[in-house]
Amino acid sequence: MTVVVLIAIYREVKGWAGVLLCSTSGPMAHSVRRDAPELPDFSLLKRLARDQLIYLLEQLPGRKDLFIEADLMSPLDRIANVTTLKQHDVDKLYKVEYKPIVSTSDQLCFLIRPRIKTVKWICDVVNADKAFGRFRKYKIIFSPQKFYACENLLEEQGIFGDVTTDEWSFYLLPLDDDIISLELPEFFRDNFLEGDQRWVRTAGSALHLLHSVYGPFSKLYGIGRCSKMAYESWREQVEEGEQRARQAEIGNVFLIDRDVDLVTPLCSQVVYEGLVDDIFRIKCGCVEFGPDVTSSDKSIKVMLNSQDKVFNEIRNEHFSQVFGFLSQKARNLQTAYDKRSGMDIKQMKTFVSEELKGLKQEHRLLSLHIGASESMMKRKTKQDFQELLKTEHSLLEGFEIRECISYIEEHINRQVSMVESMRLLCLLSLTENGLLPKDYRSLKAQFLQSYGIDHLLTFSNLKQLGLLVEQQPGETLTVMESRVGKLVNDKTAGKLTDAFSSLAKKSNFRALGRRLNLVPKSDEEYDLRVPRDMAYIFSGAYIPLSCKLIEQVLERDGWTGLEEVTRMLNGHEFAVTAGSNGSDARVKTDSQRIILVMFLGGCTFSEISALRFLGREKGLKFIVVTTAITNSARLLESMLDNHA
């Protein structure tokens, strides 16, 4: 039955790929180059975090109730379980809900992010107790660090001293063999929109932790203001600390600010893992599949990582390739099951004890991913995905822009998904270096009419960040300038009256695209079965700028020859090597072929897939460290202010 379903979906999806597929057995498993080095073991990070948490809990001896901030719960789940907490005298567990509490315990422990809102709530809790003449002990554990503003609030509220505070340096959560997350989605907004550098040191500390456990690093490259500051913070911490002689497991590091490339995270994802994230939202490496996927009345939560053998083989594949693979798998499975028919008792016994369990497991995973594919296919067909992709590709290519604008306009007029409309508007602005004033006004007015006038706040944020801007009069010249590859010299130095839009900058996407060959010619056929470059993650239409930069810098061992590119990206690039007494960078040890890429402000699953592809091509291994996994919806939702 599964095969039949597959073939049906399979036919439908062919349109997306734009390539005729005649075989169902694509070469899915890429041959891993023999010399690709092994990845370091990151489970140690979990253990360190767990041990420190236990230590901190023991600082408040005796039974206590624990209040956990909602978005710390999933990360906590990945490193400890309730039993661990219970073993250390945690009585009841509560989620922070900003409401009066019901706990009867004499000791309260709060495990929170360093946020004013949460601390305010704790102040209310403590002051309410005081008003009732109730005496308890309170402890706040900030993760990953505390902020002065939070403690200042405790002082202002008159409870400093009544409450003890601590830090749980849980900087890094390994989500998979090659993905580590800081689980700080607010990093993007705080840093790039608000211009608040509170997380810079956090990023530096996270890097420092990796350096002390898996380093010493011998080479660091980077681009972006925040990357530079994080580098400095890391360097200071290294100098203050002790470095022991040890064999490095990770040799090279690449730091990149999210705002260096905002186009990539705004593109629709079509690689399997990215698509699952776009549609179902993977949270902390775990996804919840609803009844439409499980074809039962229950939802189930599934961990998506390399342990899932089926998932591991399709996660990096273009969606159009996934069906062929799954149907082949389904057939193989059928064959394996069919073997039973001619078996005698003894053979059957061996079969049951040795193979059946594996087959059953595979069957379960297979039907899950087939269900997911089917459900995703249905949803995408319903929203005219193909036309949407066509518009996106036209924008990336700079082709038929007026048609794209009409399409976006109609999208808005019909009140289809607000975030999708916003995404398309931002892509238009980023690829075209801003909208013509006439278009900007008209599209903004229509957007406000369709989705609510309070989105004025959203537009202001998008402008401030440079995601959706209006071309300034006289800017056409600048666009022309960048076309011929000249230095972009923005003379309109709107000093500080313009402080809020000063982080906004031109994207220069077209010029960058040409210089780095990001957009392959559209008339060439792109065979998604045998991808020739990283563009496959976007159906062959676009090589992600972020990954292309990484590729280029590694190839050149620095930024030499990329001066024009960095100029268009507003500079802030660097490449540094450890002092000569450090480990010799020229020695080709395995660690030199392990590259840690740190995205400040988030990265997408599509980018991770692209880097895995690059790694296979070059015999390298990439480890992605990110402040959070992002996608277009998360990125844009962080720009919204229109809720009470």
Added chain:
Amino acid sequence: MIRGKPDEDEYWNSSKFKAFTFDDEDDDFTRLKESKRAVNSIRSLVEEEDEEDDVEKVSWSGEPVGSISWSVKETASSIRSTGEVRDQSFPKINTAPSLPKNSSGYSLSSLFKAFGETSIRNYAPELRKPKSEYKVRYVYSLEKFRSLQDKLLLLDEAVNAHDGNVITAVLIYLKKSLSKENLFRELITREIALRHYIHFLKEIEEQKLLLMQYRDHLNIRDENKRRDFLKSCLSLPFSPDDATHVQDHYTLLERQIIIEANDKQVESSGQADIFKKYPRKASILNMPIITTLYYSCFYHYGESDGTYSSPANIRKTFRISDKQFLLTCLGARAKLKAWFDVDALFTTKNWLGYTKKRSPIGFHRIVDILQKNNAPVQVLQEYVNLVEDAEQKISLAQKYKCHDVIINTYRDLKDRQQLIVYRGKVERGSSEYRKIEEILSNSVR
């Protein structure tokens, strides 16, 4: 952890501060050093409470540890004792804040001259002792920074340390110890500090910047109070465009309140069929303009322009484009299966009195919308017929099974072959089958 480095002098000479000349003005230099020490000490105050924990918290070794709290301590002590020290220093890179927007590529590249020269700093080995051994715990109070000049030096030093936490800490002190006017005057020329300050005010909900003031309406539940609040926003100095939008917002809510009160009453009295047949699912309050228009096209179609609830009035008041109006109206009338109204939307009369169907959007789109609203084939095919592009027309007709359109198109194209093919696709004996038969036999002659 204290960041005051033993080799501070060397550090300062190599740094890139341009505003001060260290050699000449001893005063500035001392003050600066003081600020830096203070800033660094804030960091340590902020980060650590207890000297004991200090080392344990910051430095984790890479060794696999035993377990539980014991192991955390073990880990910490092992760091102090094991291993030889290697020089592993990395060059400092210039992170001097610059306004990205205003800086040309030139000025940036000149800032980057510091690169390339990978200076290795050799620290005296005796200074490599564990931190706690030489660390003196300054309990710094910022109170001693009393002159404006000192305060500003402290702030600039904090900004140069790139730690938002420290910047905010200094700003909190300045907020307490400087008048608003003075603080803002200085912040105006310090963008990074200013942004931190605004963000901090926003978080403690003290801010009252333009759009943020407008944003406050979201916190008002009562619609009348909300409306009045929006009215008070009208006098704020918005840009001309935004002022129009805020005005619209006020007008919209004002009318929604009137419409809601009226319709609620009509609905509960059971006077109007439309509300009985299609009870309202939600209140219209605080809905977007287009949703309000849809609502009005659904419940108040055909009302005279004079009433607030009429589509024509809403269209005019909020300057809704023809295209947008048509799309919304079409959606609402199609939902009600009011095909006559749908028809009228597209019918225009020319000066001779002939009627013709026109649309500001392609008819293939119209077909799409009608189909999504479950329009019957008879209605659909009328609009499929109006699609100009023959190929598109055929494909739409096939998609929605508008046999007549297909048959007529092939007939007009005199495409006998296609007709025969199509005959094979329709049900034998059906009306369309007979129609094809008839055309085929007629054309045999």
